[in-house]
Amino acid sequence: xxxxxxxxxxxxxxxxxxKNYILLMSxxxxxxxxxxxxxxxxxxxxxxxxxxxxxxxxxxxxxxGLRNGIYPWKGSxxxxxxxxxxxxxxxxxxxxxxxxxxxxxxxxxxxxxTELNTDAVSTDISDADATSDSLEDTDAANAGxxxxxxxxxxxERTFDDMTHEFITVDDDYFNDALFVGDSRMVGLSQYCEPxxxxxxxYVKKALTIFxxxxxxxxxxxxxTQKSLWEVLEEKxxxxxxxxxxxNEIGVGNSEYFxxxxxxxxxxxxxxxxxxxxxxxxxxxxxxxxxxxxxxYNNTNINVRNEAIKTLADNIRIYYIDVNEVVDDEAGGLRAxxxxxxxxxxxxxxxxxxxxxxxxxxxxNEK
Amino acid sequence: xxxxxxxxxxIFRVLPVILLIYYIVPYKFxxxxxxxxxxxxxxxxxxxxxIILLLSIIINYGLSFPVSAKKKPALIFSLVIxxxxxxxxxxxxxxxxxxNIGDLLVIEFMLPLGMSFYxxxxxxxxxxxxxxxxxxxxxxxxxxxxxxxxxxxxxxxSRFTYELDNPNxxxxxxxxAKSRIKNAMGYIEEGLIYFITGLFFxxxxxxxxxxxxxxxxxxxxxxxxxPLAWIGVFVYSMDLYYDFWGYSLMAxxxxxxxxxxxxxxxxxxxxxxSVSDFYRRWHMTLGEWFKDYIYIPLGGSKKxxxxxxxxxxIVWLLTGLWHGLSFNYILWAVSLLLIIIFxxxxxxxxxxxxxxxxxxNVLILIPLTWIIFALTSxxxxxxYFMRLINISAPISVIxxxxxxxxxxxxxxxxxxxxxxxxxxxxxxxxKNKYTIKVALIMLILFWISIYSIAGSASxxxxxxxx
Numbered sequence: 154x155x156x157x158x159x160x161x162x163x164x165x166x167x168x169x170x171x172k173n174y175i176l177l178m179s180x181x182x183x184x185x186x187x188x189x190x191x192x193x194x195x196x197x198x199x200x201x202x203x204x205x206x207x208x209x210x211x212x213x214x215x216x217x218g219l220r221n222g223i224y225p226w227k228g229s230x231x232x233x234x235x236x237x238x239x240x241x242x243x244x245x246x247x248x249x250x251x252x253x254x255x256x257x258x259x260x261x262x263x264x265x266x267t268e269l270n271t272d273a274v275s276t277d278i279s280d281a282d283a284t285s286d287s288l289e290d291t292d293a294a295n296a297g298x299x300x301x302x303x304x305x306x307x308x309e310r311t312f313d314d315m316t317h318e319f320i321t322v323d324d325d326y327f328n329d330a331l332f333v334g335d336s337r338m339v340g341l342s343q344y345c346e347p348x349x350x351x352x353x354x355y356v357k358k359a360l361t362i363f364x365x366x367x368x369x370x371x372x373x374x375x376x377t378q379k380s381l382w383e384v385l386e387e388k389x390x391x392x393x394x395x396x397x398x399x400n401e402i403g404v405g406n407s408e409y410f411x412x413x414x415x416x417x418x419x420x421x422x423x424x425x426x427x428x429x430x431x432x433x434x435x436x437x438x439x440x441x442x443x444x445x446x447x448x449y450n451n452t453n454i455n456v457r458n459e460a461i462k463t464l465a466d467n468i469r470i471y472y473i474d475v476n477e478v479v480d481d482e483a484g485g486l487r488a489x490x491x492x493x494x495x496x497x498x499x500x501x502x503x504x505x506x507x508x509x510x511x512x513x514x515x516x517n518e519k
Numbered sequence: 520x521x522x523x524x525x526x527x528x529x530i531f532r533v534l535p536v537i538l539l540i541y542y543i544v545p546y547k548f549x550x551x552x553x554x555x556x557x558x559x560x561x562x563x564x565x566x567x568x569x570i571i572l573l574l575s576i577i578i579n580y581g582l583s584f585p586v587s588a589k590k591k592p593a594l595i596f597s598l599v600i601x602x603x604x605x606x607x608x609x610x611x612x613x614x615x616x617x618x619n620i621g622d623l624l625v626i627e628f629m630l631p632l633g634m635s636f637y638x639x640x641x642x643x644x645x646x647x648x649x650x651x652x653x654x655x656x657x658x659x660x661x662x663x664x665x666x667x668x669x670x671x672x673x674x675x676x677s678r679f680t681y682e683l684d685n686p687n688x689x690x691x692x693x694x695x696a697k698s699r700i701k702n703a704m705g706y707i708e709e710g711l712i713y714f715i716t717g718l719f720f721x722x723x724x725x726x727x728x729x730x731x732x733x734x735x736x737x738x739x740x741x742x743x744x745x746p747l748a749w750i751g752v753f754v755y756s757m758d759l760y761y762d763f764w765g766y767s768l769m770a771x772x773x774x775x776x777x778x779x780x781x782x783x784x785x786x787x788x789x790x791x792x793s794v795s796d797f798y799r800r801w802h803m804t805l806g807e808w809f810k811d812y813i814y815i816p817l818g819g820s821k822k823x824x825x826x827x828x829x830x831x832x833i834v835w836l837l838t839g840l841w842h843g844l845s846f847n848y849i850l851w852a853v854s855l856l857l858i859i860i861f862x863x864x865x866x867x868x869x870x871x872x873x874x875x876x877x878x879x880n881v882l883i884l885i886p887l888t889w890i891i892f893a894l895t896s897x898x899x900x901x902x903y904f905m906r907l908i909n910i911s912a913p914i915s916v917i918x919x920x921x922x923x924x925x926x927x928x929x930x931x932x933x934x935x936x937x938x939x940x941x942x943x944x945x946x947x948x949x950k951n952k953y954t955i956k957v958a959l960i961m962l963i964l965f966w967i968s969i970y971s972i973a974g975s976a977s978x979x980x981x982x983x984x985x
Contacts, residue, residue: 175958177708180965184531210531216973336737343918344742492739499742500916 184212190225191215198223316467322513327352333381334396335360336496337436344502355384361401362413385424393421396433398457403448411460418464429514432465434458434474440485442494451485471514478508521564524769525722527972538776542703550659557666564672565632572637579641580661587648587655594649598642605638613844635841636674637665639808644679646812653679669770675784675804710775712961717768719964722971725762727932728754731925741902741915747922748906755893756886757936787942793877794858797885809834832856851891858884
């Protein structure tokens with residue numbers, strides 16, 4: 154009796170001993186394969202300052218690559234398209250170097266989507282001079298237009314060389330407006346009923362200027378997935394408001410940002426020549442956030458705002474800066490308007506609403 | 520600098536290297552190897568706080584001689600010095616303003632990393648020593664116990680016997696190399712299951728729920744729609760649970776890789792039958808510590824109702840203070856205390872009604888107490904609870920459909936959070952532990968987790984997309 158009991162107990166005890174090492178082996182095997190992939194791809198597809206072998210294990214780099222749309226099995230053709238993303242410090246130096254062999258169009262990740270832009274806009278702004286080029290282009294175009302006016306072809310353009318002053322408007326001004334932007338604009342759509350009822354919102358959390366340029370499809374106001382360019386093909390707007398820039402503040406330098414912005418504005422102009430484009434300065438973060446964040450601070454925001462401000466021609470393209478009404482004395486987002494130091498609270502959108510009402514443009518106004 | 524169990528560098532570099540060294544060195548060097556690894560790991564995360572840790576170890580080592588000789592004054596002295604060190608640092612952290620010395624040097628008073636945990640471990644060591652439950656350890660043993668890198672930062676609060684019970688020590692040096700390797704691989708295999716599960720809970724479920732919780736905060740609590748406020752209650756409760764449960768599983772899993780026993784810190788708390796039952800299943804090592812070293816020595820529930828209430832109050836007040844010296848932790852602890860007293864004296868013996876109320880308390884009241892735990896500002900707290908019962912503050916602007924977009928983005932993390940609550944999952948897992956099926960699932964969970972971490976690693980601000 155006792156013996157059998159003992160045996161039973163022994164058997165019972167033995168059971169957990171029947172271990173095998175499937176999991177350990179498969180983890181080790183897959184880690185080895187992924188690491189090897191990373192090592193092989195290191196000189197080619199992962200050759201970007203973004204991939205930091207010292208601080209990140211090779212297997213992790215392969216995963217980061219996947220997230221950035223670099224698939225080892227697709228070969229190395231799309232190698233350098235991915236822009237060095239946030240590395241914790243503003244790595245301004247790195248980007249222009251990359252621009253040498255990188256088309257700006259392919260900036261943010263998906264290399265396949267880029268066809269669209271290259272077709273539509275032939276301006277290649279892949280190097281540093283590009284900005285001035287494209288600016289000159291716009292100038293030239295404007296100049297050209299002035300020449301063209303006497304010709305009967307485009308009579309409605311007679312106002313085109315006129316600059317306009319901001320006027321106060323009422324909410325119905327937004328009936329034919331489109332708002333494009335990141336989470337800050339999402340907030341406006343959710344907490345500013347007078348505008349939300351009237352205007353269309355093409356907004357998404359974390360939307361960047363590069364997403365817009367790439368034709369990234371986001372959930373549009375009608376519930377379908379669309380790129381901005383598809384939206385602009387479907388409906389005409391008289392006013393288009395853009396506010397992006399906080400998310401990509403660690404990507405590239407302000408020139409790079411401005412180039413992309415300028416291209417987006419140009420393309421909007423092409424798609425909807427009649428629309429007034431309002432470039433909205435990036436909203437500040439709170440002063441306390443600004444003081445402690447190496448990246449998301451108001452110094453960086455101001456640099457970028459100064460850059461995109463220059464895109465305004467005050468004819469069709471205007472720069473407006475909501476920071477005028479939401480800043481404290483230190484030049485940061487007022488602490489009582491925000492909970493997370495970055496966004497307006499649900500109850501704090503009224504100043505922005507008022508600001509927009511006070512910054513209307515009427516093209517028919519002298 | 521800091522290094523967590525969920526860092527890629529830890530998973531792919533540090534952990535394999537420590538394991539390798541640990542299993543290669545002769546048996547007698549294993550404790551020193553682990554102790555040194557623990558101290559280095561601590562120094563990486565805590566920097567100069569290491570000095571305080573070392574001092575605590577040395578002082579307690581010195582006191583362990585008279586305490587093990589059952590000298591009561593020595594025990595009392597050790598309790599006083601440990602407790603007052605913890606209290607003093609907590610007070611400083613809570614109330615002292617940063618001090619500027621010159622222009623550059625600013626001294627900020629912070630609680631040394633992990634101190635709440637290691638002081639509790641030391642107190643438990645001294646008490647067990649005095650009670651004769653354990654034998655006095657060498658300096659290496661004590662250092663290993665306190666600095667064990669799997670526990671040094673956020674627990675679990677193990678007992679001294681845990682380290683001595685390491686079955687791994689049974690591998691004697693004259694054992695054949697083959698069986699030693701097999702043994703080691705067996706431990707690692709088993710630990711890996713827990714580690715991967717914990718990793719997945721932490722980085723895939725909890726970290727993303729935390730993002731959703733932050734997003735809710737962005738709106739401002741006074742502006743939440745009532746459905747969103749309740750979703751927030753769920754999201755924060757699950758975030759907290761998977762964060763801590765995931766961490767505890769990782770810690771226990773890593774411990775197992777080195778041959779230690781599994782330490783259970785959570786036991787299906789949301790299936791508890793009452794709030795007191797909940798806290799026997801939630802952060803169990805802390806609860807057991809309070810039970811063994813505070814509640815029972817005070818007389819527990821054996822000395823009449825009045826004493827029971829007093830003892831419970833002491834335990835819960837201390838639990839609140841242990842989490843931090845701020846108003847909301849006290850409020851949190853007091854509300855739990857009231858529920859527990861209510862349960863103990865009213866609901867017990869109330870039959871079916873009592874049992875239903877017990878479940879209600881666990882599923883509804885506990886999550887509400889987590890909101891108290893989460894919100895440090897009393898006006899936020901007030902606003903949040905007002906929104907829960909659909910009262911608006913005059914200043915608020917509420918978008919009644921705000922929860923729709925949040926659910927659309929967040930359901931993919933909320934559903935797994937619900938799914939992994941199912942208690943029988945563990946049984947199913949244990950039954951199939953060494954099958955290909957489980958290995959495959961674990962492998963998938965592992966790589967999903969790594970993929971998720973890689974996103975936040977390449978972009979430390981991923982969790983801050985606006």
